[in-house]
Amino acid sequence: MKKLMILGAFIGFSSGLLFGALQGASGSQTLWRATVSAFAASYLFRWWGRMWLKALREAQQERLDLLDQAPPASI
Numbered sequence: 321m322k323k324l325m326i327l328g329a330f331i332g333f334s335s336g337l338l339f340g341a342l343q344g345a346s347g348s349q350t351l352w353r354a355t356v357s358a359f360a361a362s363y364l365f366r367w368w369g370r371m372w373l374k375a376l377r378e379a380q381q382e383r384l385d386l387l388d389q390a391p392p393a394s395i
Contacts, residue, residue, distance in 0.1 A: 332361025
């Protein structure tokens with residue numbers, strides 16, 4: 321989960337710097353925007369990662385349930 325948050329922060333900070341520079345904002349304003357973007361993106365990636373892991377666990381549990389309900393194979 322930490323790696324996803326770091327990735328989100330990196331992407332958010334980079335995009336904040338890029339968009340701030342493209343809009344012609346001052347250096348301090350660009351840095352402020354990049355910081356807020358990094359914060360928001362890191363929490364968004366954290367949420368997405370948790371939802372992704374939850375879906376993977378549910379799919380694995382459904383698969384195990386189906387295997388338990390299957391009749392035994394005759395040899």
